Amino acid sequence: MPKKLIKARILHFIDQNDTQASNYEYFPEGGLLIDDGIIEQCGSLSSILPMMSEEVSIIDYSDQLIIPGFIDTHLHYPQIDVIASPGKNLLDWLERFTFPSEAKYQHRDWSLQSSEFFLEELLRNGTTSALVFGTVHSESADALFTTAFERNFRLLTGKVAMDRNCPDYLQDTPESSYEDALELINKWHLKGRLQYAITPRFAITSSEAQLEKMAELARLYPEMVIQTHLAENVDEVAWMKELFPKHRSYLDVYDQYGLLRPNSVYAHCIYLDELDIARLQTTKSSIAFCPTSNLFLGSGLMNLQHYTSQQIQVALATDIGGGTSFSMLKTMGRAYEVAHLRGDVLSAFDLFYLATLAGAKALGIDRSVGNFIPGKEADFIVLDLKATPLMERRIGICQSLEEELFVALILGDDRNIQATYLMGEKKYQRQ
Incomplete structure (x- = not known):
């Protein structure tokens, strides 16, 4: 399969520390490079684009948030x-x-x-x-x-x-x-x-x-x-x-x-x-x-x-x-x-x-899934944080990523899942 580059806001956790706020990576303009179902690179889009070849297929979710499944x-x-x-x-x-x-x-x-x-x-x-x-x-x-x-x-x-x-x-x-x-x-x-x-x-x-x-x-x-x-x-x-x-x-x-x-x-x-x-x-x-x-x-x-x-x-x-x-x-x-x-x-x-x-x-599966460390399986979801009129209104005045996430977990449900991917392959798409 050709390599895929997923363009989106990207959030994942690195490890467990005393303060959860210090153990995540967030890329407002991020890229997730996937090769045969495995994550090759996760980071800012600007750092990934110069290394891309013409064979890479680009999937654009720029307005959405991608997190691990x-x-x-x-x-x-x-x-x-x-x-x-x-x-x-x-x-x-x-x-x-x-x-x-x-x-x-x-x-x-x-x-x-x-x-x-x-x-x-x-x-x-x-x-x-x-x-x-x-x-x-x-x-x-x-x-x-x-x-x-x-x-x-x-x-x-x-x-x-x-x-x-x-x-x-x-x-x-x-x-x-x-x-x-x-x-x-x-x-x-x-x-x-x-x-x-x-x-x-x-x-x-x-x-x-x-x-x-x-x-x-x-x-x-x-x-x-x-x-x-x-x-x-x-x-x-x-x-x-x-x-x-x-x-x-x-x-x-x-x-x-x-x-x-x-x-x-x-x-x-x-x-x-x-x-x-x-x-x-x-x-x-x-x-x-x-x-x-x-x-x-x-x-x-x-x-x-x-x-x-x-x-x-x-x-x-x-x-x-x-x-x-x-x-x-x-x-x-x-x-x-x-x-x-x-x-x-x-x-x-x-x-x-x-x-x-x-x-x-x-x-005991964190060597394979759980975040976007290179070498792990590309299981991820595309979150639409504005899936309902109320959420769209509330998200529109959020001042931070954490506030957006909190709105999602209080007001969210299955309607917020725009797509679900298993090893880089889309298995669910919201209609």
């Missing part, structure tokens, strides 16, 4: 049909809505149709990488891998392990969860831009025998991502204590089975004590912050500032379908509100960092 670190593709279902709390919501819906994913045709819709929604909302839950059925993970491979989407997913405290029609066994995972790993792991993720749903729905099987997988694949839920809801935490009376805490259950390590991602983490927090930091485990689902299900307000002050890697997640939107812009807005309710104020730079490079770091 959003990275969603926790969501459930089988829950697209239960989004906006009014459960009393997490456990009630799972029993009444989620589990019955997930039963359909034993059928490959249903899983394929749903995975196609799911990935199109991600692209429409500017998400280019995601860590995703399937169901207990191998068919669900296989279908999602198939669909993602066809689109060259960077996907991490796995078959859910769940052998107790759920309907009979959703239960596997310790042995089948292990064997099914191995089969999927052999078929899909590291094929294209795909990775398998070890996926116990949460400690409550796995017996000790099954957790040991997940630990065996983790030992067999020491670099593989692990995903699960942790300390989301008060009733959930109380139930965990009944099921695991010998363990000090919810986190300690996972710790004793060797499931804390770099590239392990724990969703929610609202109710942790200081010993838990210290252990997350020591093991370099990550947290997926899910503000829309935590608000919608009344689970609680995660203490983002405390975790980041302890050098724990935190990234943003929509948590569809307990979460209420595929839009990472809207999710950033809810994250701002959650922090504000706790007495903290996040900057727009903090929030865009959480939705891009922080996600890549949490998933």
